[in-house]
Amino acid sequence: MNLFAALLFRNRLAAAGAVVLSIIGILALLTPVLPLQDPYTTHMGSRYLLPLSPGHFLGTDGLGRDLLSRLMWGTRLSLAVGVVAAVGAGTIGSAVGIVAGYFGGRTDNIIMRFVDMLMGFPYILLALAIVAVLGPGLMNALIAVAAVNVPFFARNIRGITVGLAHREFVDAARLSGKGHLKILVTELLPNALPVIVIAMSTTIGWMILETAGLSFLGLGSQPPQADLGSMLGEARSAMITSPHTSMVPGAMIFLIVMSINLLGDGIRDALDPRLRSGALARPMAATLVRRKTVPGPTGEGLLRLDDLSAQFHVGKRVYRAVSEVSLALAPGECVGLIGESGSGKSVTALSVMGLVASPPGVITGGAARLEGEDLIGAPYERLRSLRGSRVAYIFQDPLATLHPLYKIGDQLAEAIRCHHPISRSEARKRALKLLADVHMPNAAARLDVFPHELSGGMRQRVGIAMALANEPDVIIADEPTTALDVTVQAQILALLDELRRARGLAILFITHDFGVVGQLCDRVAVMYAGRIVEEGPTAEVLAAPAHPYTARLIACVPELGAGRRRLPAIPGLPPAVDRLPEGCAFAPRCEKATEACTKGEIVLSGAQRRWRCIHPEPVA
Amino acid sequence: MTLALKTEALAKRFPAGRRLLGGPRTFVHAVRPVTLEVRQGETLGVVGESGCGKSTLARMLVGLLAPSEGRIEIEGRALDKADPVAFGKLIQYVFQDPQSSLNPRKTIRAILEAPLRNLHGMGRAARETRIAELLAAVNLREEFLDRYPHEFSGGQAQRIGIARALAATPRILVLDEPVSALDVSVQAQVLNLLADLKAEFGLTYIFISHDLAVVEAVSDRIAVLYFGSVVEEGPAERVFARPRHPYTQLLARSAPAVGRPLAPGGEGELPDPLDPPPGCAFAGRCPKATDICRHTAPALRPIEGDQLAACHQPL
Known part of the structure; x- marks a missing residue:
C-alpha cells in the first residue's frame, strides 16, 4: 500500500489531481453545513452581478441567485450523478463482461455482438433516445448515461476475464467441485476487481461530462434544481453580456474532469505490475559499474572472469546475485556453468557484456577480459562494437528474442550489417549461408518466413545462426535447449558441438542439466547462491564430485536406465541471496557441516580442480 | 488385480479453420483413439514431446474436457458426461505450474477448503481437522494456511497443489508434469513425497512427463505417445532399456x-x-x-x- 502511494505521488500531475479532487470532494460533502445562501432564492433586482460583488462572491445569475451557492450545490449533484452512473455502468457492464469472457463460444458471441451494436450508435444519440422514451429528468439522464457506458465496461472486463478463464486455477476450482456461479463470483471476480475499480474511477469524469451535456440540452436536471450542465445551459443566453455565469460552472467542470483524469492515469500506472518491477524504467545501455579496485589478470584465457561480482539494489535490499566468480575459456573450449534457478549463472553470463539491466543491476567488482581487454566499465561504444561480433549470445527462448514482425532473413541480414558495411543482397546471401550452416532444412524458403511460422527447434537454429552471423570468438549460450523437446535438444546440442569443433568457438554453456553438461562440455563450474563451489574437467567432476552440493545434486537427478527407485533428495531450499549466511551457503542443508563451515570465508582452492569446501568428498 | 481406470478408444478432435457459416473446415486430432488400462495401485507413466496430446488426454481423464469419442471407466463405473464434480471425487489433477494453478487472491486455507466443502459438504470443524491432516501429509506447516500463493516457493506451491488434489479423497491422481517447473533438488523432494503419499493412501497415479528419466524412476508401466497415439506401452524397466518402436x-x-x-x-x-x-x-x-x-x-x-x-x- 505504501509502495502504491509512493509510486502514485511520484507522478506530480497525478498528485496535483488528487489534491484538487479531494478539495472539491470535501467541499461538496460539506455544502449543506457551509454558510451559503439559498441557491433557489431569486432576486430580480440583483441579476447578473459580477464576481466579488458584496454578498455574492461569484456574482449572481440571470434570476439573481447566488452563483457560489448554486455552484456548490450543482457540483455536489454532478459528482453524485457521476459516481452513481459509473458504479451502475461498471456493475452491469462488468457482470456482462465476466459472463461473456468465462463462457466463451456462442454466449460470448451473442453478448458481444449486442454490445458492439450499442457501441456502434453515437453515444449522445443513444442517450437522447433513452431520455426521449423515459422522459426528461436527472434520474433518467443518469440511467441513460450509465446505459451508454455499459459496453465500455463489458468489453474491458471481458478481455480481462478471457485471460483469466484459461488459467489453471479455474480448472482447479472446477475440479474442486465449484459450479459456474461460484467460479464467477469467488475465483474470477476477485482477480478482475482491481481493474473494475480503476475503470470505474477513471470514467467518473466522462459520466459527469455526459450528464452535463444532457442537462445542457434541458434533458437532465429540471429547474430550479441545477447541476453543472444545466447551469451552463441557463447561462447560454447571456454568454456574451455576462460571461461569468457560464465561466463559473465551466471552470468547475474542467477542474473536476481534469483532476479525475490525471489521478486516474496515475492510479493505472502505479498499479501496472511492469512499472512496479521497474521494467518501464528504461534500463541503461550497459550495466552500471561501481568497483573500487580492478583485480589483475590471474591467468591466461580468451575470455576470463576475475572475481566478478554483480548485485541487484532494490530499495534498501542488496541481492548478491554473483560473488567473486573467476572462470576462463580457451579457444575451442566449452565450459558448462551449472546451477539451480537463482544461483547466479545467468547474471554471470550477462555481466560479461554489460547486459544486466541497470537499475537495479550493479557490477560491484572484478573484471571480464577478452584477450586481455577489460570489458567491465568499457565505454558503451566499445561494448557495442564487441557485442555480437566477438562475443555473441544465444538465449533460452528464441520466440522472445526474435522480432515477431520481421522475416528471418531480414533479421539475420540486419545482424550482419550491424558490424559489416555490406550491401543488402550481399547480406542476404550470407544469411542464406548461415541458415545452411545450422542445417536449416529448405533454407532458401525459410529466409522469408516469420518467427512464429517456425517450430521451437527451427527458431533456435535461427538464434544460433544469428549468434554466428559475425563469426564471434565466444558464444555465451544461456539454457539454449531448456525449452526444447529431447529429440530436438539432441539435434541442437550436436549442432553446437559441430560448430565449436569446426570453427574453434569458445562456448560458455549455461544449464541446469548434468546430462547436457556431460555430453557437451570440457570443463564445468557449479554455482550455488552466487558463488562457484566447484570447478574442474567435466568427466572428473561428474565421476567424483568434491563439493557435497555437487555430489548431492548429481545424486538426486534421476538417470535413464537406473530403474525405479527413491531419489536421495536434498532437504531445504537454497538461501535467499539478500540474506546469505556467513561461511558456506550450503552448510544449513549439508550433512557434513560442522561449526567451522558457518564461520568466515571459505575459499575456492585447488589448481586443475577447485572446490570451496573444508570437508570435501574423497576425490580420486 | 482390479482396474482403477480404463479408457476405450478415447479420442479428441478440435475444429480448425472455421468457415463463416456451417461447420469447421477440418479437424485436428489431438488424441487419436487411445485404449488404456491402469491397475489399482499402479503408476502409469505417459511420455511424449510437446504437441503429442498428453495434456489433452489428461484433461479428458479428469473430466475437464469432453471426449469426442470413446469412454472412460473409473473403478468399473462409466463416466459418460465430462463433469468435474462427478469425476472430482474419484480422480484429481495436479498441474504443471504450481503458481498459476493457485488463485493469487485466495489464501491457502480457502484453496484447500473448496473441495472439502463443494465435493464432500463438510462442516467447519470437520474441515479444520481434515486440512490439518492434509498439511501434515505434504509436510507443510499449519502457519502457512493464512498466506497467499505468491509467498511460496515453487516446491511449496506444488505441495499445496498436491494437498488440494488429495483433499477430494480421490482414488486416482493425474500428475501432469508435476515436477518439470521445479529445480532438480526440489524435484526429488516432490517425487519422494508423491511416492510416500501413494503408499499411505493407496493411490493410483497417471504420471505425465516429457522427462524420460523421471518417468522411468517413478513408473510401473510406461506408455509412449506420439502425434496423439500410443506408439509403445510396456513395463517401465523394459520400454527404454529395450524399446520396440x-x-x-x-x-x-x-x-x-x-x-x-x-x-x-x-x-x-x-x-x-x-x-x-x-x-x-x-x-x-x-x-x-x-x-x-x-x-x-x-x-x-x-x-x-x-x-x-x-x-x-x-x-
Missing part, C-alpha cells in the same frame, strides 16, 4: 546422459497436424520406414509379452 528408441537415445556421446537421432520434427500423413505418423523420421509404413497406420499390438508397439517393423 523406433520413436521410443529415438527418445531414449536423445535423452542427455552423463558419459554417453552426443547422438542426434536424425533430423525432422512432428508432422503438420492439419495435414497428417496417411500411414504411420513417424514414418517421415523413421530410418526403417518402408512403403507400408507410409500408407497404412499400424495398430498397437503385443510384440513380446506385455510390451506393445504400434509398428510394422518393430525393433
Whole structure:
C-alpha cells in the first residue's frame, strides 16, 4: 500500500489531481453545513452581478441567485450523478463482461455482438433516445448515461476475464467441485476487481461530462434544481453580456474532469505490475559499474572472469546475485556453468557484456577480459562494437528474442550489417549461408518466413545462426535447449558441438542439466547462491564430485536406465541471496557441516580442480 | 488385480479453420483413439514431446474436457458426461505450474477448503481437522494456511497443489508434469513425497512427463505417445532399456546422459497436424520406414509379452 502511494505521488500531475479532487470532494460533502445562501432564492433586482460583488462572491445569475451557492450545490449533484452512473455502468457492464469472457463460444458471441451494436450508435444519440422514451429528468439522464457506458465496461472486463478463464486455477476450482456461479463470483471476480475499480474511477469524469451535456440540452436536471450542465445551459443566453455565469460552472467542470483524469492515469500506472518491477524504467545501455579496485589478470584465457561480482539494489535490499566468480575459456573450449534457478549463472553470463539491466543491476567488482581487454566499465561504444561480433549470445527462448514482425532473413541480414558495411543482397546471401550452416532444412524458403511460422527447434537454429552471423570468438549460450523437446535438444546440442569443433568457438554453456553438461562440455563450474563451489574437467567432476552440493545434486537427478527407485533428495531450499549466511551457503542443508563451515570465508582452492569446501568428498 | 481406470478408444478432435457459416473446415486430432488400462495401485507413466496430446488426454481423464469419442471407466463405473464434480471425487489433477494453478487472491486455507466443502459438504470443524491432516501429509506447516500463493516457493506451491488434489479423497491422481517447473533438488523432494503419499493412501497415479528419466524412476508401466497415439506401452524397466518402436528408441537415445556421446537421432520434427500423413505418423523420421509404413497406420499390438508397439517393423 505504501509502495502504491509512493509510486502514485511520484507522478506530480497525478498528485496535483488528487489534491484538487479531494478539495472539491470535501467541499461538496460539506455544502449543506457551509454558510451559503439559498441557491433557489431569486432576486430580480440583483441579476447578473459580477464576481466579488458584496454578498455574492461569484456574482449572481440571470434570476439573481447566488452563483457560489448554486455552484456548490450543482457540483455536489454532478459528482453524485457521476459516481452513481459509473458504479451502475461498471456493475452491469462488468457482470456482462465476466459472463461473456468465462463462457466463451456462442454466449460470448451473442453478448458481444449486442454490445458492439450499442457501441456502434453515437453515444449522445443513444442517450437522447433513452431520455426521449423515459422522459426528461436527472434520474433518467443518469440511467441513460450509465446505459451508454455499459459496453465500455463489458468489453474491458471481458478481455480481462478471457485471460483469466484459461488459467489453471479455474480448472482447479472446477475440479474442486465449484459450479459456474461460484467460479464467477469467488475465483474470477476477485482477480478482475482491481481493474473494475480503476475503470470505474477513471470514467467518473466522462459520466459527469455526459450528464452535463444532457442537462445542457434541458434533458437532465429540471429547474430550479441545477447541476453543472444545466447551469451552463441557463447561462447560454447571456454568454456574451455576462460571461461569468457560464465561466463559473465551466471552470468547475474542467477542474473536476481534469483532476479525475490525471489521478486516474496515475492510479493505472502505479498499479501496472511492469512499472512496479521497474521494467518501464528504461534500463541503461550497459550495466552500471561501481568497483573500487580492478583485480589483475590471474591467468591466461580468451575470455576470463576475475572475481566478478554483480548485485541487484532494490530499495534498501542488496541481492548478491554473483560473488567473486573467476572462470576462463580457451579457444575451442566449452565450459558448462551449472546451477539451480537463482544461483547466479545467468547474471554471470550477462555481466560479461554489460547486459544486466541497470537499475537495479550493479557490477560491484572484478573484471571480464577478452584477450586481455577489460570489458567491465568499457565505454558503451566499445561494448557495442564487441557485442555480437566477438562475443555473441544465444538465449533460452528464441520466440522472445526474435522480432515477431520481421522475416528471418531480414533479421539475420540486419545482424550482419550491424558490424559489416555490406550491401543488402550481399547480406542476404550470407544469411542464406548461415541458415545452411545450422542445417536449416529448405533454407532458401525459410529466409522469408516469420518467427512464429517456425517450430521451437527451427527458431533456435535461427538464434544460433544469428549468434554466428559475425563469426564471434565466444558464444555465451544461456539454457539454449531448456525449452526444447529431447529429440530436438539432441539435434541442437550436436549442432553446437559441430560448430565449436569446426570453427574453434569458445562456448560458455549455461544449464541446469548434468546430462547436457556431460555430453557437451570440457570443463564445468557449479554455482550455488552466487558463488562457484566447484570447478574442474567435466568427466572428473561428474565421476567424483568434491563439493557435497555437487555430489548431492548429481545424486538426486534421476538417470535413464537406473530403474525405479527413491531419489536421495536434498532437504531445504537454497538461501535467499539478500540474506546469505556467513561461511558456506550450503552448510544449513549439508550433512557434513560442522561449526567451522558457518564461520568466515571459505575459499575456492585447488589448481586443475577447485572446490570451496573444508570437508570435501574423497576425490580420486 | 482390479482396474482403477480404463479408457476405450478415447479420442479428441478440435475444429480448425472455421468457415463463416456451417461447420469447421477440418479437424485436428489431438488424441487419436487411445485404449488404456491402469491397475489399482499402479503408476502409469505417459511420455511424449510437446504437441503429442498428453495434456489433452489428461484433461479428458479428469473430466475437464469432453471426449469426442470413446469412454472412460473409473473403478468399473462409466463416466459418460465430462463433469468435474462427478469425476472430482474419484480422480484429481495436479498441474504443471504450481503458481498459476493457485488463485493469487485466495489464501491457502480457502484453496484447500473448496473441495472439502463443494465435493464432500463438510462442516467447519470437520474441515479444520481434515486440512490439518492434509498439511501434515505434504509436510507443510499449519502457519502457512493464512498466506497467499505468491509467498511460496515453487516446491511449496506444488505441495499445496498436491494437498488440494488429495483433499477430494480421490482414488486416482493425474500428475501432469508435476515436477518439470521445479529445480532438480526440489524435484526429488516432490517425487519422494508423491511416492510416500501413494503408499499411505493407496493411490493410483497417471504420471505425465516429457522427462524420460523421471518417468522411468517413478513408473510401473510406461506408455509412449506420439502425434496423439500410443506408439509403445510396456513395463517401465523394459520400454527404454529395450524399446520396440523406433520413436521410443529415438527418445531414449536423445535423452542427455552423463558419459554417453552426443547422438542426434536424425533430423525432422512432428508432422503438420492439419495435414497428417496417411500411414504411420513417424514414418517421415523413421530410418526403417518402408512403403507400408507410409500408407497404412499400424495398430498397437503385443510384440513380446506385455510390451506393445504400434509398428510394422518393430525393433
